Amino acid sequence: MIDFSRQFGRRRFLQGAAGAGLAAASGGFAGSAQAAQATELRILFPGGTWKDWVDQTFVTPFAEKHKIKPVWKTGLGYEPLVIAQRSRPQWDIAHLNQNTSSQQGALNAVVEWKEERIPNLKGIHPSFRYQFLAGKCHTPYGLAVNTKRIKKPITSWFDLWDPEFAGKVAFPDWIWVGEEVFHAINILSGGDAENVDPGVAKMKELFQKNKAQVINNVEHTKQMLVAEEVWICPYFGARTDQARDAGAPVEFVMPKEGGLSWIWNTAIIAGRPKESIELSEAFVNDTLDAQKQIAFARLTGYPPTSIEAMKNLPPELKKLEMSQEDLDGIGKLARRFDYMAQFAYRDRNRERWNKEVLGK
Amino acid sequence: MAAAADRRFGIGLLTPIGLLYLFFLILPIGFFLSMGFFKYDVFGLYKPELTGENFARLVVDPYYLDIVALTLKLAGLTTLFSLLLGYPLAFFLTRTRSAWRGALMFLVVAPLTTGVIVRTYGWIVLMGAEGIVNKTLIAAGLIARPLQILHTETAVVIALVHILMPYMVFPLISSLAGQDPNLERAASTLGASRARCFLEVTLPLSRPGILMGSVLVFTLSAGSVVIPQLIGGKDVQMMGQSIYELVLHTLNWPLGSAMASLLVLLQFSIIFVYFRSNRRVRR
């Protein structure tokens, strides 16, 4: 028989993490034959309005200042491309979040961010700093609640388990953000990255007793909220506002256990020529600049991550300001995540999710 | 001399498409197949050590077997219903001179022109617990509590039949429109009623269209990802979703490749059956 329950020693993925740092340090040698002088910044990006905003705020001004040419490749699903090109990377930076950047870091595919090389990192709130990425903005994540149907106060992630909402609760799909939210529930239920039994048991209850539905993406969730097929589900704060604008009677709640937040930025791909890595580091340093972040927040409606930017938000953006309590709340759960271990056990967790949580 | 020149010319004509197939079909599939025989590795994604464990896992583990079985079942049902609904439609479209022809043609193609987002929202509004169908049935007093329509296999088949209908109807139209109208006339002068004309002449001669449409609908529905995911919810797991999950999210490439190889194998065997039976018709 095949051993499905392969266990990974703690030491094992710590080695993986160390290896990533090593790869970053040796990045200059790996590809030094390719170019003596970086003339291009090669960017992997999903696309859409998000790309226009990033281009307008960060990329174009950077390109003009450094007299280089930005080269974009847009479209989803480039994470495997970065992995596949590890021996001969063709791209400098890739748009990732804390989870995907940690995965790529575990695979030695992206470079660790260090304060001595990226000075603006010092000014970023600790809730939004990770080993391989720091956010240029963040997307607070909690519960979207239909206040027309639900009259009792909602305060906790565990309100999803309230039998009154049976059939009307939803949980994000594993491959969307479900994996991360699952780990949050697991941690809150007493588990950790290596022991997901409490989370699996809890989630099984949500799906089987409380008949949870699966929401697959931002748009799908919005549709389910507008059609009132779903009354309460984990969702992004800004997206909850958009669903309300689209006619859903919903409010956003930051759970008392702490919310979640996805931080987004361009991770630096390892193994590129030294000059390219330096250029990429200079670029991400710009994305952490307070003034630029304020300009970006004005375009996107997402709050900045720089402490100085948060303090100096202009009056029209005051609504994006978060209290110290909220910021700590966001960090509270996120800081307990062990992204490396979560990554190491990803295949086992996926299978347990599909078989035990979703299975009939 | 001339034959050799002809052959060279022929090879010249086929070179671009041959290269296209080589680089975008044969090599990726070969890559997939070989990856399926490698060992899964947490950080390296795969280890170049040959193993049969990925394929064994698919065949031994009832969880994966169920996914394969459900994929075949839903693809089969989708093909069957597309044919049963598409044939009369194609028949009507080839025979009618009515002004409705254009409008109907448009309705057949329409699903392809709307985005998946808009279409899915339509299904939610129609089939959801708070949806039009349930509200109507409750208002009519036929049911007391909403029926579970969305997030069932039935809903997935309905949505797949809807979106894949053009792939069934157009091959049927081309095989029906290509028939010599004199054949039916001949049959009727020889004493065949309209029903017999259809069963003896029209239907057997549209077999290439039936086969082609069925192969297209079967392979496309077996490989579909978005519709089972959005319409089927958590209880409908098809191979396309699993492959997507394994390759792009979980990054278990060996298992994802094994599953993809299995899917391609299933699709190729259907196409193979198609060519076999089609050759028999021609001979």
Added chain:
Amino acid sequence: MIARETILSLEGITKRYGDAGVVGPVDLTIGKGEFLTLLGPSGCGKTTTLQIIAGLLEPTDGRVSLSGRDITDAPPPQRDMGLVFQNYALFPHKTIFDNVAFGLRMRKVARTEIVDRVTEMLRIVGLPDIERRLPDQLSGGQRQRVALARALVIRPTILLLDEPLSNLDAMLRKRMRHEIRELQQRLGITTIFVTHDQDEAFEMSDRVALLDRGRIAQIGTPEELYDAPTTRFVAEFIGDANLIDAEVVSADGRGLVRLRIAGGSEMLARTSALDLGPGQGALLMIRPERIELADAAAPGTLPARVRQRVFSGERITLELDTSGGPITCTKPSLPQYRQLDPGMQVWLQPGDCRALRAS
């Protein structure tokens, strides 16, 4: 001509195609055992008429009766007619046996009888031992015979043939003409044949109906059509004809008229237009092979000058200029005609002249 019992009659059959045109009214009767050809250029309405007879097209107006029974509204399966299509319309997915057996199966004939009758019919059309093959494994001529067998095996009241020979090469076409005529005679089956080829029509038919723009221009035996055309269209479509403008000098009211052509020459001609009277315009028709040549003037002769001589082996064609206009004359390829060179003077003595109404 033998008097025949009428089997099929068309009365005032008309088919309107919107603004695109109209076929008919056509009136026609066919006798039992008769071979009738609908002849005409493309677009004259001959296939339309045949399809109305077969029941594949509904007439806008008129009546079709079969043995006295009105079948205007009867669908094809109730008409008991065997139809052979121009492209044969063999069922490509059925074997030759199944093709021929099709009509018998539809008539629920017993299996053993089907085998006997199909085998017999394939033998009659000269194609034994091909029952197991598919249509596209046969040559054009073989397919033609299978189509014939398939139509005949049901023992139809009437056999309908829609240009069945036009897809065959010239040699085969000639042979098939005789085979079909011989088969028709042997089986004594009433046959309606559609063609645009005058030779086919004449060699095979008892009677020919020549159609022009949706109507029957003239119907009769091949000899009647050739010898006594009633209109310019018939005269020109059937064979070659010299047509010369003329004026009626006198008429006896019983079909004999005297005509004068430009230059003053006068000629006697027969006519079916009994109302032609002195002073009226008319057309003088002379068949090219009915002209005698003389080397001196005589009463009733017409002076002419040779413009061209064309030698084609068995025949010599002379192009002549006369006061009435150019005239063509054909002669056997004999020495006395071979020496007629351009520019030479001859005298024409036309025989069997016909007078047609000027059109």
